[in-house]
Amino acid sequence: MxxxxxxxxxxxxxxxxxxxxxxxEFAGWDMPIQYAGxxxxxxxxxxxxxxxxISHMGxxxxxxxxxxxxxxxxxxxxxxxxxxxxxxxxxxxxxxxxVIDDLIAYRLGAEEYFLVVNASKIEEDGAWMRDxxxxxxxxxxxxxxxxxxxxxxxxxxxxxxxxxxAEAPARFCIAAHDxxxxxxxxxxxxxxxxxxxxxxxxxxxxxxxxxxxxxxxATPAGLGxxxxxxxxxxxxxxxxxxxxxxxxxxxxxxxxVAMEKPGGFxxxxxxxxQKAAGLAERLVAFSVEGGAAPPRAGYGLYAGQGxxxxxxxxxxxxxxxxxxxxxxxxxxxxxxxxxxxxEVRGRRVPIVIARKPLYKGGLYEGT
Amino acid sequence: xxVPDHLKYTATHEWVRIEGDLAAVGITDHAQAELTDIxxxxxxxxxxxxxxxxxxAAIESVKAASDIYxxxxxxxxxxxxxxPGDPGAVNARPYESWMFKIRMSDPGELAALQDADAxxxxxxx
Numbered sequence: 001m002x003x004x005x006x007x008x009x010x011x012x013x014x015x016x017x018x019x020x021x022x023x024x025e026f027a028g029w030d031m032p033i034q035y036a037g038x039x040x041x042x043x044x045x046x047x048x049x050x051x052x053x054i055s056h057m058g059x060x061x062x063x064x065x066x067x068x069x070x071x072x073x074x075x076x077x078x079x080x081x082x083x084x085x086x087x088x089x090x091x092x093x094x095x096x097x098x099v100i101d102d103l104i105a106y107r108l109g110a111e112e113y114f115l116v117v118n119a120s121k122i123e124e125d126g127a128w129m130r131d132x133x134x135x136x137x138x139x140x141x142x143x144x145x146x147x148x149x150x151x152x153x154x155x156x157x158x159x160x161x162x163x164x165x166a167e168a169p170a171r172f173c174i175a176a177h178d179x180x181x182x183x184x185x186x187x188x189x190x191x192x193x194x195x196x197x198x199x200x201x202x203x204x205x206x207x208x209x210x211x212x213x214x215x216x217x218a219t220p221a222g223l224g225x226x227x228x229x230x231x232x233x234x235x236x237x238x239x240x241x242x243x244x245x246x247x248x249x250x251x252x253x254x255x256x257v258a259m260e261k262p263g264g265f266x267x268x269x270x271x272x273x274q275k276a277a278g279l280a281e282r283l284v285a286f287s288v289e290g291g292a293a294p295p296r297a298g299y300g301l302y303a304g305q306g307x308x309x310x311x312x313x314x315x316x317x318x319x320x321x322x323x324x325x326x327x328x329x330x331x332x333x334x335x336x337x338x339x340x341x342x343e344v345r346g347r348r349v350p351i352v353i354a355r356k357p358l359y360k361g362g363l364y365e366g367t
Numbered sequence: 368x369x370v371p372d373h374l375k376y377t378a379t380h381e382w383v384r385i386e387g388d389l390a391a392v393g394i395t396d397h398a399q400a401e402l403t404d405i406x407x408x409x410x411x412x413x414x415x416x417x418x419x420x421x422x423x424a425a426i427e428s429v430k431a432a433s434d435i436y437x438x439x440x441x442x443x444x445x446x447x448x449x450x451p452g453d454p455g456a457v458n459a460r461p462y463e464s465w466m467f468k469i470r471m472s473d474p475g476e477l478a479a480l481q482d483a484d485a486x487x488x489x490x491x492x
Contacts, residue, residue: 022403038429039404224403224430291451293407294427316406316429323407345409345425345432 010055011147011206019220027120029056032222041225042318045192046361049153050221051213058122059146059200060115060129064137067111073265074132075105076248078258082107087172087187089256091248092117092125093267097274098244099251101125102236104189106174114174114185116148116198118238147206149199151213152221152229154362156196159216160186163209168197179209191226193233193361228315231324232359234285240297240313241283241326249274250328251283252356281309282334285356288323288342292349295325295342301333302341302348308333311342319359329353368490369396371462375438375477376486379420382462383438383480390439390477391465394426397490399461402428405454410446410467417443417469419476424466426457439476441469 008029016023021032032053034041044050062071072079077090087106094100101121106114117125122143133139151160157168164186169175174187184201201209214220227237236242236251248257249271259268259275288295295314300307309329317324333340336355341348357364370376375383380398384391399405407427417423422434423443445468450456457464471477481489 033430034403037404039406228429293409293425293432294429296432316427318429 008056010053011203012053012055012149012210015207015210016053016220021220021222024223026223027056027118029119031056032220034222034224035220038222038224038228039318041219041221042228044219045153045194045221045225045229046319047154049151049155049159049196049218050192050225051210051218052150052152052221052223052226053210054148054150054198055146055203055206056119057148058115058117058119058125058141058143059148060117060126061140061142062113062115062137063111065111066134067113067137068107069263070134070137071105071113072261073263074129076257076265076267077105078261079105079107079113080261084109085169085173085175087174087189091253091256092128093248093265093271094244095266095270096244097247097249097267097270099238099242099246099248100128100244102238102242102253102256104187106185106187108174108185116187116200120239145203147201147203147209149206149209149213150190150192150196151199151218152190152192152194152196154194155217156194159213159218160197162216163212179205181205184209191233191235192229193235193357193359193363194229195362227313228318229361231313231315231326232317232319232357233361233363234326234356234358236283236326237313246283246328247271247274250279250281279331281328282331283312283326284309284329284334284353285326285358286324286340286351286353287317287320287358288325289350289352292323292342293344294323295327295351299325300343301327301329301351302343303333308340317359324358325351368400369462370483370487370490372483374462374483375480376483377436377438377480378489379436381436381438383477384465385477386468388471388474389444389468390441390471391468392435392438393465394435394457394461395486395490396461399458402426402433404429405457408451408454408457408466410448410451411443413443413446415443417441419479426454435466437469438480439469439471439473441472444468444470
């Protein structure tokens with residue numbers, strides 16, 4: 001979506017308005033922030049099942065000879081490890097090792113891949129990849145024509161089964177399922193810390209799917225709850241925890257960086273240099289102590305007089321009943337258990353660096 | 368949205384109840400609905416001198432922090448100490464959830480506040 005262009009509507013826009021959602025612009029799209037309320041929607045996802053309109057996200061399809069090796073030269077994770085039907089979290093970096101975008105890449109066939117990218121980065125990612133394409137490769141950006149719904153929570157698979165009369169794929173796997181006369185791509189992924197699926201299908205079938213999921217018991221949930229849920233789960237959000245001057249190593253995303261894969265990838269040299277030099281800052285999760293105010297992006301973190309970090313995202317955690325956040329802090333202050341101070345409206349309040357995730361949702365049961 | 372007739376209102380969505388030389392202050396039904404789920408409240412210290420239209424308290428929803436402004440000048444005489452422990456009460460009962468009382472230094476400032484009809488019009492009610 002071009003900067004300053006018209007605000008875009010997803011195929012589910014009419015459904016949100018009919019539900020009385022509070023709408024606001026996000027990454028160029030008119031999106032539902034909340035329906036009944038963030039706290040209620042958050043609890044529905046943690047305790048039962050919620051449905052999110054994620055049609056604003058980008059859907060890229062790649063085919064052609066050698067497409068896997070080519071994608072591997074642009075993305076940090078090792079895409080050649082994927083068998084058809086499998087997916088992985090990965091990152092697209094600039095030459096300096098900074099993050100252009102974080103995304104999930106799925107292998108659909110021998111030489112066919114599906115990438116789900118952030119709404120705010122559809123144009124930038126697309127241009128970056130197109131500029132580097134080789135003869136015989138095909139790239140189709142279907143972002144404008146597709147609907148997508150995330151179904152998340154301990155009852156998500158039950159609702160999926162009821163609506164699709166099929167079993168969901170295994171974690172991080174993807175499969176095609178019929179929905180009416182359309183074919184939906186169903187991935188066992190999400191952004192909440194709960195089990196569930198993300199369903200991608202043609203835009204004109206989106207509304208029917210949304211209505212079926214709600215009729216089967218899913219609570220409509222907006223971007224407000226999506227943010228509190230992802231922060232409790234400590235998932236980064238591009239533009240907050242990630243950006244062109246932040247590397248996946250500093251962000252603690254080394255698990256998605258296959259440093260030694262054959263052929264390397266754009267940004268690998270910069271990451272190697274950063275690793276050798278040592279990290280100056282690290283992305284941490286923290287919680288606020290003593291009932292103090294919730295953190296907000298941009299708040300400073302202090303150790304005594306010295307400013308040692310800055311909050312990238314913050315909120316009130318509905319599950320923990322306290323303020324939580326993520327922040328980049330000096331590497332020597334990043335250990336879990338470290339006490340720091342956060343400045344709120346000119347006053348200092350205590351915070352403590354915590355282990356990630358801050359809240360263990362259903363995905364972590366038994367761990 | 369409820370706008371009780373017996374209260375005075377500010378353009379920044381505080382309500383004011385006159386109790387002799389005290390002005391009890393809270394936020395309106397419209398304000399709580401706009402803020403959505405209120406999760407944190409920071410009240411001023413009793414004894415603090417405040418000036419009309421200056422920020423004296425802070426209120427936070429899940430998503431954002433907002434200021435609460437003094438409708439009139441004076442001294443903070445009393446705060447509702449129970450409220451920060453139950454900030455959701457501001458959503459549930461906005462007109463019972465007074466936040467602080469100002470001992471007015473210039474009751475003439477009350478003339479600048481809106482009555483219920485004017486406030487109702489200002490929020491499109």
